[in-house]
Amino acid sequence: MKNPIFDLQKVFESRIRLGIMSALSVNERLDFNALKELLELTDGNLASHLKALEQQEIIIVSKQFIGRKPSTTYMATLYGKDLFRQHLEALERLINNH
Template structure:
């Protein structure tokens, strides 16, 4: 753990990824980490979010290339699905590792 405890004995959270600090983005990433592709409606209903809130958080994750999007038509209806990218998976795992280390440090 690189940044949680410095020589001064002060606690730092500098190793955490700011992109994932919001609970909605954390929830999105957690769901995408255990699913191949998941559609917008399922994400929205699972996280109990409004369309607008989910869309804005997904937009941020897509912009930072943590998540990729696929738009297609199923039975003549548009269907938008998402999955985590390889880089997103690596970044989220690193974020969780830092978070776990921070919790262990604070807990002791």
């Protein structure tokens, strides 16, 4: 039988990254402040996790100006969504096996 923890993704071990991916899987795109309020995090903490996810191409970042204010929005990539789904399925298997 397949080992249930086989598909657990190391990159989603952190609860914060799970939170980011949960929000980005039900919202097409979210900006930094929306994520910050939703997850109740400090700027630095959120930024470092976003950076890590971006580096692994799990999310993509787009920067634009709304009037004069810069706005940074985040989207999950197809690869990121797939990885997240695999992680969720692995979590479910873990629970069912216990």
